[in-house]
Every structure is written in structure tokens, then in C-alpha cells.
Amino acid sequence: LHVLQVLEGISRTKNCVCRVEVPAQNGITYGTGFLIAPDLVLTNYHVVEALHIDGQIVEHVKIRFDFEVEAGGNVVHPGTEYKLHRD
Secondary structure: OOHHHHHHHHHHHHOOEEEEEEEEOOEEEEEEEEEEEOOEEEEOHHHHHHHHHOHHHHHHOEEEEOOEEOOOOOEEEOOEEEEOOOO
16 A cells, blocks of 8 residues: 555544543543444443433533544644434
8 A cells, every 4th residue: 555545544534533522420521433424423332321321411412523632632623513413
């Protein structure tokens, strides 16, 4: 593979990864998700387990694409935020 092909593949894949932000008693818990369809994100159960305990928090869950942070913790880009569908 050519280096440019690899970089293009990484760029496309990177755009599908999101940060999942779930409210918790002590703040917000964070996880990752992956866009698998135009309106469908796949994540691990432990990331959204709290939704099964308290279904009311679904309105406060945020899915954030294009979030970028430096190794030191400085936010480079806050990303684009989406809410979950009630379904």
C-alpha cells in the first residue's frame, strides 16, 4: 500500500469514531463509539449500562464526533455534538 492510501484510510476511519458522554452521579463517564450507519452508533454495553438503570438520562447523553484533544489534555476541537433518539 502507498502511504497516501493508508493515511486516507485512517482519516475515513477517524471520522467514524465518537466520544459517548453519559451523565453519572459523580460527573460524566466517557466511552467511545463507532458510526456503523448514518444514524447508528455501536458502543460497548458498559458505556451505556446506566441507561438501563435510569432511562431518564437518555436525554442527557451526548455523542460527540470530531473531538480532538492533545496528549497534554488541551482541547484542540470540541467536536460536533448529537443527542440520542428516544427509541
